[in-house]
Amino acid sequence: MNGYNGKILRVNLKAKTIKTEELNEDLAKKYIGGRGLGTKIMMDEVDPQVDALSPENKLLIVTGPMTGNPVATGGRYMVVTKSPLSGTIASSNSGGRWGAELKFAGYDVIIFEDKADEPVYLSIEDDKVELLSAEDLWGTTVSVTTKKLEEKHVKGSKVLTIGPAGENLSKIAAILNDEDRAAGRSGVGAVMGSKNLKAIVVKGSGKPKVFDDEKLKEMNKAQLSKIKENGVTGQGLPTYGTAVLVNILNELGTLPTNNFLLSQFAKAEDISGEALAEKYLIKNTACYRCPIACGRYVKMEAGEGGGPEYETLWAFGSDCGINDLKSIIEANYWCNEMGLDTISAGATIAAAIELKQKGYIKDDELDGLKLEFGNATDIMEWTKRMGYRQGLGNKMAEGSYRLAEGYGVPELSMTVKKLELPAYDPRGIQGQGLQYATTNRGGCHVRGYLISPEILGLPEQLDRFATEGKETWAKIFQDLTATIDSLGVCLFTSFALGAGDYADMCNVITGSDHTADSILEAGDRIWNLEKMFNLKAGIDSSQDTLPKRLLDDPIAEGPSKGWTTKLDEMLPKYYQARGWSPEGIPTEEKLKSLGL
Amino acid sequence: MISIEIRYFATLRRNGLKKEVLTFEEGISVSKVLSEILIEEKDVAILLVNGIKVSFDKELKDGDIVALFPPVGGG
Numbered sequence: 001m002n003g004y005n006g007k008i009l010r011v012n013l014k015a016k017t018i019k020t021e022e023l024n025e026d027l028a029k030k031y032i033g034g035r036g037l038g039t040k041i042m043m044d045e046v047d048p049q050v051d052a053l054s055p056e057n058k059l060l061i062v063t064g065p066m067t068g069n070p071v072a073t074g075g076r077y078m079v080v081t082k083s084p085l086s087g088t089i090a091s092s093n094s095g096g097r098w099g100a101e102l103k104f105a106g107y108d109v110i111i112f113e114d115k116a117d118e119p120v121y122l123s124i125e126d127d128k129v130e131l132l133s134a135e136d137l138w139g140t141t142v143s144v145t146t147k148k149l150e151e152k153h154v155k156g157s158k159v160l161t162i163g164p165a166g167e168n169l170s171k172i173a174a175i176l177n178d179e180d181r182a183a184g185r186s187g188v189g190a191v192m193g194s195k196n197l198k199a200i201v202v203k204g205s206g207k208p209k210v211f212d213d214e215k216l217k218e219m220n221k222a223q224l225s226k227i228k229e230n231g232v233t234g235q236g237l238p239t240y241g242t243a244v245l246v247n248i249l250n251e252l253g254t255l256p257t258n259n260f261l262l263s264q265f266a267k268a269e270d271i272s273g274e275a276l277a278e279k280y281l282i283k284n285t286a287c288y289r290c291p292i293a294c295g296r297y298v299k300m301e302a303g304e305g306g307g308p309e310y311e312t313l314w315a316f317g318s319d320c321g322i323n324d325l326k327s328i329i330e331a332n333y334w335c336n337e338m339g340l341d342t343i344s345a346g347a348t349i350a351a352a353i354e355l356k357q358k359g360y361i362k363d364d365e366l367d368g369l370k371l372e373f374g375n376a377t378d379i380m381e382w383t384k385r386m387g388y389r390q391g392l393g394n395k396m397a398e399g400s401y402r403l404a405e406g407y408g409v410p411e412l413s414m415t416v417k418k419l420e421l422p423a424y425d426p427r428g429i430q431g432q433g434l435q436y437a438t439t440n441r442g443g444c445h446v447r448g449y450l451i452s453p454e455i456l457g458l459p460e461q462l463d464r465f466a467t468e469g470k471e472t473w474a475k476i477f478q479d480l481t482a483t484i485d486s487l488g489v490c491l492f493t494s495f496a497l498g499a500g501d502y503a504d505m506c507n508v509i510t511g512s513d514h515t516a517d518s519i520l521e522a523g524d525r526i527w528n529l530e531k532m533f534n535l536k537a538g539i540d541s542s543q544d545t546l547p548k549r550l551l552d553d554p555i556a557e558g559p560s561k562g563w564t565t566k567l568d569e570m571l572p573k574y575y576q577a578r579g580w581s582p583e584g585i586p587t588e589e590k591l592k593s594l595g596l
Numbered sequence: 597m598i599s600i601e602i603r604y605f606a607t608l609r610r611n612g613l614k615k616e617v618l619t620f621e622e623g624i625s626v627s628k629v630l631s632e633i634l635i636e637e638k639d640v641a642i643l644l645v646n647g648i649k650v651s652f653d654k655e656l657k658d659g660d661i662v663a664l665f666p667p668v669g670g671g
Contacts (some may be wrong), residue, residue: 231667242670559647
């Protein structure tokens with residue numbers, strides 16, 4: 001199989017059996033890889049109604065046909081499972097080098113089944129695959145585990161691991177690879193922890209076959225030049241990273257502040273990409289074969305390390321009313337050490353602050369720690385307590401929805417399908433609001449980044465306050481993203497590349513005959529399959545909505561003053577654009593047309 | 597005469613200048629302001645006046661805030 005290795009590694013953690021199976025070529029073609037192939041395997045092998053933290057759930061690590069192949073950003077993998085946070089299908093994407101290394105070792109997919117009796121980790125060195133004891137690693141932080149395993153195993157081994165948060169089944173736990181790259185969202189780290197699986201170490205010496213080497217060179221030249229010449233991928237992201245968005249969103253009056261009570265932060269400049277570059281940046285970092293290099297390597301208390309992304313600057317910054325950049329960098333570090341999703345962790349602290357402010361959380365629950373908007377004193381400590389489930393941190397480890405629900409006010413949680421919303425106030429960006437409401441994994445921005453046309457003007461400028469036509473934009477962006485996530489390349493390439501470029505990639509690497517249209521159709525198929533998983537899991541379209549605050553409370557001040565998200569105007573048209581019933585259910589006809 | 601606050605972001609910050617208030621003739625367009633502050637339109641990807649996206653021919657009034665961004669992105 002060109003592009004793929006054609007091999008699945010199936011690991012039963014209870015029985016301690018490891019089998020190699022052939023990857024079905026037809027399935028790989030139809031669902032591409034990563035998110036698509038992972039969802040198909042979940043649909044075929046796991047009852048969507050299963051308890052996500054029970055042994056019956058499976059944990060899938062799925063590469064795409066581009067992963068480990070010589071195309072721009074071809075190093076990404078997906079963790080696919082059922083989410084313990086949202087109850088939906090979860091697929092969390094990560095970069096770094098680990099995914100490519102798995103491909104070099106000769107595998108496309110790992111399926112973990114059941115639960116180990118004792119803590120274990122999986123070691124992969126090409127054909128030598130073993131389950132080893134992780135007793136001495138259990139309880140250690142991500143950097144400690146990573147270093148220990150790198151020292152123990154053959155030089156160049158790459159490590160994927162959970163931290164204490166995953167071990168302690170925090171529903172906002174992430175899986176980290178290469179120390180600071182995260183498959184962050186949906187609580188996938190807790191699923192790994194529930195299986196007593198601490199880490200996966202991998203070293204490979206092979207590489208997958210490419211269909212057409214000559215055309216590959218030609219295509220890479222053209223695509224790399226598009227990426228370099230594009231203002232965002234060639235200039236904006238390399239210079240300032242994602243953090244550059246802080247000031248833009250703030251100037252537009254759409255930077256959520258104080259748990260979305262406000263939409264502008266007076267001290268945004270202090271936590272901006274510009275401030276990060278000026279005061280803390282040491283160098284850029286890049287994932288496997290990435291010409292963009294948006295990663296930030298920064299100075300911090302513990303020395304040097306991976307710096308915060310835009311979302312993290314927002315979650316621990318303006319969402320908590322905090323302008324102390326040094327503390328945010330430290331909180332980011334501790335999220336990585338604990339193995340926590342920085343978006344959900346920061347947003348859960350923000351929700352806890354509002355619960356405290358409104359009198360739901362009492363002083364005697366705080367153990368003397370500060371929990372106030374604008375007070376950075378204890379955000380690191382709260383982060384650690386979430387990871388270790390200590391004190392109030394035990395409730396916070398469940399995510400903001402369950403935290404707020406526990407006090408009888410779930411509406412104070414800024415979540416969709418129980419997943420914390422990221423750093424864009426959808427009241428001032430209507431299409432993004434529709435996108436948030438309809439995303440299969442819940443409150444997420446990277447399943448259809450309408451910020452691109454509505455704010456950045458790419459590929460064309462849309463009126464951010466208009467609702468007209470947003471259903472079509474949402475569908476196209478969601479479908480294209482589903483394909484990109486399945487190919488194994490970075491979503492950021494889509495600032496410079498279009499559906500036709502991804503078709504070229506797939507054709508040159510795998511020998512497929514995709515067109516721009518068929519690439520989008522593949523994404524549509526994946527989107528519908530995810531929706532079907534959710535419906536079978538009991539997550540119906542009544543959950544395609546937003547927190548009450550965003551629907552009912554207009555933005556009080558600034559350039560987006562007076563706006564709420566007009567979801568009721570957009571949602572029926574979106575269902576229609578998808579070919580679904582007015583109740584938001586894929587019709588038989590639609591599913592048939594997609595071969596589902 | 598009118599006073600306009602100009603906010604510079606990312607690579608459009610020269611010598612660390614984040615913002616300044618300048619005085620112009622009434623009815624001046626953003627385009628003319630840019631030529632006076634020696635910034636080329638092609639280097640401005642996002643142009644906001646009082647937080648709202650506008651085109652370069654937008655006429656300014658007293659107290660307007662002009663925010664200038666180069667091509668940027670993220671997620």
